[in-house]
Amino acid sequence: MNNRNIPEETKRLVRQDCFFGCVLCGAPIFEYDHIEEFHIVNKHEISNLALLCPNHHREKTSGRLSSDRVKNGRQNPFNKGREHASPWHIEPGRNRIVEFGSNIASGLDGDGDYRVIWINGRNYFVQHSENGWVTFSAAITTIDGEILLLIDRGELKSPVNIWDIKYQGTNLKIRVAPTEIILDMDFSNEKIRINHGFFVDERDKSGLYIKDKKIIAAFKGIERGTCEGGFAMGNQGGVFGLASDQSFMENRPYGFAFFYGP
Template sequence: MAEDRPAIPEPIKREVRQQCCFGCAICGMPFFQYDHIEEYADVQEHTADNLVLLCPNHHSAKTTNKLSKERIKAAKKQPFNSTRPHTSGFQVEPSQELLTLLGNNVVSGWYPNGNGDHHPVWINGKSYFTIHSDEGWLSVSLQVTNVRGDILLALVRGELMVATGNWDYVYEGENIKVRAGLGDIILDMNLSDTKVEILRGMFLDRTIDGYVIKDDTLITLCEGQPRGWDIGCSAHANGFGGWGLLNKKTSPDVQTPSGFGFFRSF
């Protein structure tokens, strides 16, 4: 019979995520499970002090007595990510099909022969969202920022890393949320091998040029000021990328590549 116990309260789960710096206490991976150091059957309660984040590998190692409680307790006191600006990586596998959504705007049909890089989001000479194709297998590089242009979360050819300075981060199912405080969601996205869907988020550089996604809308910003809106648009089969922006004032030496679905120059 399955053990009958109450769910871990959300405030306690959030405290444990913060204590473990948003990753497995042993290896730092930002894909994790909650584990009781002393078994729940023995303590009969959920407390932050007795909970730890473990990746599936280390959770299984603990459950099958390959990982001691002493090692886990030591790691809880000094988690792997505690001295790092970002977590270690979790690899999202490549796929042969990829759904790409920015709000309800779609990027699709990149390089029909399946070769080369495609840039759904490009700002002042830098790709903030890149789709890589290697012999038809697609992987993603991505930098999602806050309103100041600081990176909250990054993918490097499918390897997910999260800033440890975030207030909160969670990856449940295919959904990722980053919060700046209670109720303040600054990144809401769905991520799997076949999907990158930004429901709420920002791609901004240090001059606050870029894009904000919220309420199904892709908003163009130039030096922090709204300069355009896209709702329900499709960038299909464009040679270089989907959405691009060039601020000639702040980036006078950057050359404009051709082949965007939507491009704005200021």
């Protein structure tokens, strides 16, 4: 075999084996490394491939990290037995625009917190601005409300017990089966776009679905309303809110575009 391109299915199996993180530190941003160099083995064996973060990969390539140490990490991945991969820090940026399908939300100028998604008394997506630099927090869920991906002021925590997680450039996809994507998002320190995902309250399965370029309001698991091509800029309280019960409406924040259902 002279083709240095690793087959996609081989990559997926290596990601699973290594629990979606660097085998030495658990970082969820990684590269594929041939433990015994490719020019020697001339093939892509799963057992000879490991995930390494950019720092550890550079250390191995430069000769400062031994193959033996990587082999040991491959046999005992850092993330094995953990709920999440090691946190990955997303640097602050200047951009205040967030995209949910074809809907765009732009936060206020100035410092402070800007609630982009609020559901039944809980914040699911918040922008934080300090000295002109913006970070964000998010709780992205499954359709049943189980927390899938957490971001806390730019610190990303991704799951490791899942069928597949794939980062490619700025894109992140999480699958629970070969053709079933439950999260598709693009992010960097300057761009946030949710192409497909869920923000759902596990207590009654009400929330907002992002799919087919729309925001879909679901009440107790039943889709009721949609928003497509919307643009919200500078709302004082926030952007998208959903309340599935009158008791939540009584304490709703000011300034949201609200979905309300019994």
